[in-house]
Amino acid sequence: MSQQRHGSTPGSGSGNVPAFPDLPEATIARLPEYLRALHNLGEGGSDTISSEGLAAAAGVNSAKLRKDLSHLGSYGTRGVGYDVALLIEQIEYVLGLDQRRAVCLVGVGNLGHALAGYDGFASRGFKIVALLDADEAKVGEVIHGLAVRHIDELAQVAVEESIxxxxxxxxxxxxxxxxxxxxxxxxxxxxxxxxxxLSVPANVDVRKVDLAIELQILSFHEHRKATLTALPGGRSATGAGNQEAVGS
Amino acid sequence: MSQQRHGSTPGSGSGNVPAFPDLPEATIARLPEYLRALHNLGEGGSDTISSEGLAAAAGVNSAKLRKDLSHLGSYGTRGVGYDVALLIEQIEYVLGLDQRRAVCLVGVGNLGHALAGYDGFASRGFKIVALLDADEAKVGEVIHGLAVRHIDELAQVAVEESIxxxxxxxxxxxxxxxxxxxxxxxxxxxxxxxxxxLSVPANVDVRKVDLAIELQILSFHEHRKATLTALPGGRSATGAGNQEAVGS
Known part of the structure; x- marks a missing residue:
């Protein structure tokens, strides 16, 4: 079956694809990986890509990739693969990246500074439009072209900038x-x-990034590997290669 | 059943707890959350905590928490709950946090600077012992007490510092x-x-943090919520409250 092009509005897709697909959380988390790989392939001049090729570029197995993309109604074309430009369009539609989303950043300490200057946001559909901090000494400081505002202006900023x-x-x-x-x-x-x-109402989505937790998970695996090595007939190299994506 | 205290070496635990538990990846990712909540409770003066109380503090449901902890051989005591200090010890043992792990950080741009100064590492069992960069202009710069070294020294540093x-x-x-x-x-x-x-051998564990991917996942949920609202009889507030932990 060939790929179906999404209409420009929800609900105009083909009959066997829901207006808005109900995707497993793990699939949602992998779509950005596919998108990044597709952009790289497109920039490299590829018009089409096999499921195996795309899976390798995104670091997943190809059966999982085909299943994920089938949720979007994308099955590729036998012997040809997926149309790169079309699949980019389909994934960007589902991820809501066909519109640029305004982001505000609260807290401009070390990490906030780094986030404010992170190139990856702008190039992937997001724009930091406001920086806020509770520290009067930081208010007015210009970081990557944006002046820090006081946290008391948050409500006003959120509305003005359609955060x-x-x-x-x-x-x-x-x-x-x-x-x-x-x-x-x-x-x-x-x-x-x-x-x-954080405690938030049911209609609010929260994603959490905790750097120390990531290190603690790696620490577990270090400990596990050390234990395996220490056992009689140590199996030091048999742990399955774990490449866990955040949020997957 | 009351909690079992782990021996100081793997293999000395009680008969029904394996020397090193084979934990589901999602459980591993939640253990650091429990640990953080337990430290907060301990600092607040609590000696024991119910599964419901600990679950609320860690932001998970209590059935999931009890299942996770049962993998460690921890079942709490009926009517009393979990011994806070003992459970901290058990989780730290499994996560391998009973020894401080040396971390090297490669790349001291904006993000690297922020990471080098992040307090959360030291307070949770990790110590950044080396900073490296390929940029000669950065070599020798002192960041939070550590001088940046050239990337060519990586192999030597890794051995010297037991990274x-x-x-x-x-x-x-x-x-x-x-x-x-x-x-x-x-x-x-x-x-x-x-x-x-990254492409790595099977015995190497990789965790990935991609900030733009986190935003794209939130963008999906924004798009989903907007679509629900736009449907006839819009169900704007029915999306289950999503509080996804990274790596879960």
Whole structure:
């Protein structure tokens, strides 16, 4: 079966693809990987790509990739593979990347500074439109062209700039209050870098990035490998190669 | 059943707990959350905690928490709950946090700078012992007390400092070469912030943090919620509250 082109509005797709697919969380997390691989392939001059080739470029197995893409109604063409440009369009549609989303960043300490200057946002559909901090000494500081505003302006900024996603890079103790303010201002997606659990209403999505937790997970695997090596007839190299993507 | 105290060496636990538990990846990813919640409870003066209380503090449901902890041989005591200090000890043992692990950080751009100064590492069992960069202009720069060394010294540093975990914060184009060098130097755990897929041997564990991917996943949910709202009889508030932990 060949690929189906999504219409420009939800609901105009073909009969066997729902208006908006109900995707497994793990599939959602892999779509950005496929998208990045497809952009690389497209820039390299490829018009089509086999499922095996795309799977290798994205670091997953090809059966999983085919299953993921079938959720989007994309099956490729036998003997040809997937149309790169069309698949990019389909994935960008599902991820809502056909519109640029405005991001505000709260907390411009070390990590906030790094995030404000991170090139990967702009090139992949996001624009940081506001920086906020509670520290009066930081207000007015210009970081990558944006002046830091006081956290008290958050509600006003969220409305003025149509903020879609709030990024919290404050210390843990301040994060819940910031989340409450974001939610009160109508923001329904939060990316939380503060090492704490946020309490939010059911209609708000939170993704969490905790760098120390990532290290602790690696520590577990180091410990596991050391234990295997220490056992009689140690199996030091038999652990399956683990390449876990965040959020997968 | 009451909690079993792990012996100080693998294999000395009670009969019904394997020497080293074979944990589901999702359980491994939640253990650091439990640990953080337990430390907070301990600092707050709690000696014991119910599964419901701990689950709430860690942001998971209590049935899942009990199942996770049963993998460690921890069942708490009926009517009393879990012994906070003992459970901390058990989780730290499994995560291999009873020894401090040496971390080297490769790439000291914006993000690398932020990571080098991140307090969360030291307080949770990790110590950044080396900073490396390919840029001669950065070599010798002192960041949070550590002088940046040239990437050519990586192999030597890895051995000298007994590096357990390598953190890659380079641009995507440089990441694979750095990973190859880390692996050649005997490092078997890598935390990759570069937006690319690394190819590593089967005995090497890689965790990946890609900030733009996190935003794209949130973008999907924004798109989904907007679509639900736009449907006849829009169900804007029915999406289950999604609080996805990275790596879960």
């Amino acid at each position: 879609a996603i709030g990024v919290i890079a404050t210390p843990a103790g301040a994060a819940q209050a910031v989340a409450d303010e974001l939610v009160a201002a109508g923001v329904t997606s939060i990316l939380n870098f503060a090492p704490c659990v | 357990a975990i390598g953190v890659i914060a380079t641009p995507a184009g440089a990441a694979q070469a750095v990973a190859d060098e880390l692996v050649a130097a005997g490092v078997t755990s890598i935390l990759n912030f570069a937006p690319c897929v």
